[in-house]
Amino acid sequence: MALSKEDNELLTRVGPDTPMGALFRRFWTPLLLADELPHPDAPPLRVKSLGEFYVAFRDTQGRLGLLDARCPHRGADLSFGVVEEGGIRCARCFWKFDVEGNILDMPLEPPDSPLWTEAKATPFRIAEYGGLLWGYFGPQDDPPDLPEFEWTRVEPEQRYLSRFLVDCNYMQAVEGGLDASRVAALAQAGALGPDDPTGEEAAHTVHARETEYGLLVGTAVEPESGPAAVSATQWLMPFYTTAASGRRGLYEAAAWTPIDDERAMAFAVTYDPRKPLSKRLLREIRQGKRLHPKLAEGSYRRERNRDNGYVPEGGERPPDFASRFQTAFEMAIACQESMGAIVDRSNETLGPNDGAVEGARRILMQAAVDLMEGTIPVIVRKGEAYRVRAYAGQVDAPETFDEDASVIHGVAAEV
Numbered sequence: 027m028a029l030s031k032e033d034n035e036l037l038t039r040v041g042p043d044t045p046m047g048a049l050f051r052r053f054w055t056p057l058l059l060a061d062e063l064p065h066p067d068a069p070p071l072r073v074k075s076l077g078e079f080y081v082a083f084r085d086t087q088g089r090l091g092l093l094d095a096r097c098p099h100r101g102a103d104l105s106f107g108v109v110e111e112g113g114i115r116c117a118r119c120f121w122k123f124d125v126e127g128n129i130l131d132m133p134l135e136p137p138d139s140p141l142w143t144e145a146k147a148t149p150f151r152i153a154e155y156g157g158l159l160w161g162y163f164g165p166q167d168d169p170p171d172l173p174e175f176e177w178t179r180v181e182p183e184q185r186y187l188s189r190f191l192v193d194c195n196y197m198q199a200v201e202g203g204l205d206a207s208r209v210a211a212l213a214q215a216g217a218l219g220p221d222d223p224t225g226e227e228a229a230h231t232v233h234a235r236e237t238e239y240g241l242l243v244g245t246a247v248e249p250e251s252g253p254a255a256v257s258a259t260q261w262l263m264p265f266y267t268t269a270a271s272g273r274r275g276l277y278e279a280a281a282w283t284p285i286d287d288e289r290a291m292a293f294a295v296t297y298d299p300r301k302p303l304s305k306r307l308l309r310e311i312r313q314g315k316r317l318h319p320k321l322a323e324g325s326y327r328r329e330r331n332r333d334n335g336y337v338p339e340g341g342e343r344p345p346d347f348a349s350r351f352q353t354a355f356e357m358a359i360a361c362q363e364s365m366g367a368i369v370d371r372s373n374e375t376l377g378p379n380d381g382a383v384e385g386a387r388r389i390l391m392q393a394a395v396d397l398m399e400g401t402i403p404v405i406v407r408k409g410e411a412y413r414v415r416a417y418a419g420q421v422d423a424p425e426t427f428d429e430d431a432s433v434i435h436g437v438a439a440e441v
């Protein structure tokens with residue numbers, strides 16, 4: 027069912043005074059790759075998340091700090107500051123704050139100024155976990171669980187993490203990541219190339235089943251004879267998707283975190299739960315062949331992006347799907363970005379195979395409304411619920427998705 031304009035606003039607006047913004051502020055949010063703050067006193071970083079600016083830094087003792095970027099004195103951006111001797115010093119009048127926002131120094135204030143005890147920068151919780159730095163912007167005395175994704179718990183050499191900017195609202199990006207019907211259609215069009223997990227020409231059905239963490243989205247591609255290819259992607263509250271790679275034993279996942287209402291920062295991960303990633307795979311990743319696009323120099327914008335039509339300068343525009351985009355992943359992002367920053371969902375014409383997209387929207391909007399009425403989502407206290415895997419494999423006789431899903435959950439339960 028198409029969404030009303032009001033529901034679309036509810037779904038897509040994530041600023042501080044919005045219901046969806048309040049919901050997202052109940053979860054930890056990926057902000058940075060951990061190695062972007064590689065050592066004590068590294069230059070501070072400015073971060074925009076959920077429509078607001080923060081500064082992240084590591085102090086001289088290696089402690090992480092995350093403060094409102096606005097200096098409490100006159101509002102200068104603290105990310106212009108310098109991290110030195112236990113804190114971050116503002117570039118304007120040189121006030122210095124520790125990781126909890128307390129004043130350490132005010133060189134231009136007299137020793138008896140009341141500001142020594144009154145002034146404080148606004149601190150937020152920050153955690154280093156699974157190769158990322160995460161921020162928490164909800165009630166600071168009541169942090170949620172960190173999500174226990176499998177990729178957060180493997181050794182660093184078993185995963186590859188990257189981040190990149192997406193030119194649309196977070197929900198469009200999420201929808202691109204969970205659209206199993208599109209994956210099946212691509213498979214039938216032969217557009218997925220050698221990593222195609224779903225097989226040759228065949229009828230396909232898409233099912234979405236609600237779980238405690240979000241949705242299990244399954245596609246069964248059934249040839250006229252022989253085993254069916256079953257793939258399952260997961261959508262996990264509030265903005266995570268997972269997929270099984272076509273390559274045996276490899277998994278991929280993404281977090282589509284809102285920068286603001288009109289842009290998202292994707293955190294992508296490729297991981298192998300059993301062993302370190304091979305040199306060959308890492309070479310492929312760096313060539314942009316998997317989930318990790320090449321970036322324009324000095325930025326998190328992709329080299330191939332909406333503004334250049336996904337064809338860098340001097341490149342030729344290939345004629346067909348299979349060669350038009352570097353990967354099916356890029357194709358999905360391009361399609362979602364092509365809808366505009368916030369697509370008008372009242373104009374959509376959805377069919378039965380769009381059930382996962384509708385389900386995710388419904389769950390998010392209901393959770394936002396419930397939170398307004400005082401009910402905190404149970405999932406924020408169940409970090410262990412994120413211990414699930416995507417799945418791609420063959421099933422002899424798929425009768426119903428519930429049975430297939432049990433097979434999938436059987437695999438997921440081992441994680």
Ligand code: FES
Binds near residue numbers: 118
């Ligand atoms: S504005 Fe930061 S110290 Fe004055």
